[in-house]
Amino acid sequence: MKRLRSSDPGFDMAFRRIVDDRRESDENVAGDVADILARVKARGDAALSEYTHRFDDHQLTEDADWRIDLADCKAAFDGLDGALRDALTLAADRIRAYHEKQLPADRDETDASGVRLGARWRPVDAAGLYVPGGRAAYPSSLLMNAIPAKVAGVERLAVVTPTPGGKTNPLVLAAAHVAGVDEVWRIGGAQAIAALAYGTERIRRVDVITGPGNAWVAEAKRQLFGVVGIDMVAGPSEILVIADRHNDPDWIAADLLSQAEHDPDAQSILITDDADFAEQVEDRVDVQCAMLKTHKVARASWDDHGVMIVVDNLEQAIPLANALAAEHVELAVADPEPFVEGIRHVGSLFIGRMAPEAVGDYVAGPNHVLPTGRRARFSSGLSVLDFMKRTSFIEVDAPALAAIGPAAAALAHAEGLEAHARSIELRLK
């Protein structure tokens, strides 16, 4: 963990190093991934079956080996304990309600020249959703990806998820039921992304692929960007907590650890104006961390990437936050509004002392798939727009063409595009 003071002479350089630290593994899997994509494209299910046997120790033979029945998803949901079932339902309902308000409006106007102009939004036909096995197999992540697709109006939503050794995760199946997923395939890795993008004998191709995954999955998505639509490149999680001394240090320590426990490469940063408070938080991090089942991961993240910055006054946190462009920013301060206004680059803001980031991970409603690695400078969290596309339209009649056509023809001539000009001039004759 690094301790910085904004009044120290070397602060700017030290802070710059934190901003520039990528924390993303540069595992070079591009060649192997390209090979897997090419084989699945050429050989379809046969290639999927071989890879799944090799990487997931799972044999794809009968239909039930390939695909999890939707009835099994419902059974998994029904089998959950009541409080968990209610929690999953509450989360889904709140996520759905928030995303329904993202649905964009169509446009259709006729301007003064008589030109009718508009734009309309339509869902893609089919979306694919990657759900990892292992540590990152989170039902909440399934809800956050699947519900926006369904709200967008996507008719076919196919989940792919590895089932190593044949084992399925009942919570993930229950979430698939709650989210209204249409297909669940027992495949994973780059081969699953290839199947979704190209289609195979059993699996129809989709138009958009979203969802988190390991380096192979991420590289497969990157290579197939353009063949299908994909969500953003995702890196390890991060949180910036801006807190004054009037917080319970235990609460802030828990918030910092809630990011750290995700991933050894996750990053938790505290900015405060009180050095004593920072020390108290540090103590509480140590105490709490030791008690966590996730302590190994949390400890590694905090030791390697944790940062505590003591500033002279909290206003200084605003430009620092903009440079960090963090995925999550908590504002545990008496008057959050200047920070809400001033922090321009951030995935999601958590406002007030009673707003721990974890409420946003599960039940608040906004999406928890957010830009990481300083990408909040230019990208946004997942939304219904990622599962829709816009078509513009232009309707022109004779008087409207007389009004705007000559200018278009003049520009076409200037660009040396004669057929463009002619297509207008023939109609103006």
Added chain:
Amino acid sequence: MKRLRSSDPGFDMAFRRIVDDRRESDENVAGDVADILARVKARGDAALSEYTHRFDDHQLTEDADWRIDLADCKAAFDGLDGALRDALTLAADRIRAYHEKQLPADRDETDASGVRLGARWRPVDAAGLYVPGGRAAYPSSLLMNAIPAKVAGVERLAVVTPTPGGKTNPLVLAAAHVAGVDEVWRIGGAQAIAALAYGTERIRRVDVITGPGNAWVAEAKRQLFGVVGIDMVAGPSEILVIADRHNDPDWIAADLLSQAEHDPDAQSILITDDADFAEQVEDRVDVQCAMLKTHKVARASWDDHGVMIVVDNLEQAIPLANALAAEHVELAVADPEPFVEGIRHVGSLFIGRMAPEAVGDYVAGPNHVLPTGRRARFSSGLSVLDFMKRTSFIEVDAPALAAIGPAAAALAHAEGLEAHARSIELRLK
């Protein structure tokens, strides 16, 4: 050029081949591009200078070699002939008016549980725009990329454009003036994209890069996707014209050629219900093509990629259009509305016999940067949203946390994320 009849027995297969034909060069420049990016990242201006000397025969020494003064852009505009100046101004005004209506609304609501939820949109700080030299140096393309960025509120818009042998293009400079561009740099190729993404001594890095380019530029953008935001992968242009017999064959021929003259890999497709009309159009294509200055390109495109499909009735065009997911579709039919409704996958629709696609290239107002290569299945034309990002926010007080916190904690426990649960439970005590 291929002639197909929907009633022929082999039609489905032949049509499928057209849909699957990629038309995109697979020039393998990935390794060379990676090398250029790494060198510019490491050596900055020195690397830029070497590449520009080597690839563009242009020496970057004095400030004026590096950068075109905005006063020179204004002078280029003032020096245009009056009609062209008016046409450029009309185009910019109409593009601006259309894109202003794309500005998204912010959200800020408090729900029944007392949770305040919202989302706000902000422009990125800086955008970079690639403008090719040579055949594709179109002022209209500069307007279509720059104006949405400025409407979004981007404070710094930097154009990069190669000036081979030191030669500049006055129309491009004039368009930069009209669009309100802030910087014009005389660099091109993958090295210019690297400079925009990483920054150099002279050129500050940007957050988003858009604009068309050759295979090197496209590959550089693809490799830097995630370091910066980029617009979509762009392939060769395409048009689908759906026309009944009551059109002037000369008009339709000009429309088909207006795509063909862009690029030998462009594609023009006619669907009609009248074989005689198709033949007349074909004759007029041959006659007009021979007269064009662009005839070499147009001829190659039409011969290699042109398609004429005769259907039994025009309604059959709707599923064909959805499979083609073309960049542009013209509806030159008596009653366009069923087609407007039925064609879901298309970049932009041109409605009516008096709406040649070329009006959309220049002055109609909607963006002419549109998804190609069947990507209208999942992606949209360029818009102000490409230059903005959305931040969600969540404000929770004690009663609100009491309402939704326990469900979040239950889900966190189920996912094995104890610190997540603790960050909520400590506050609920």
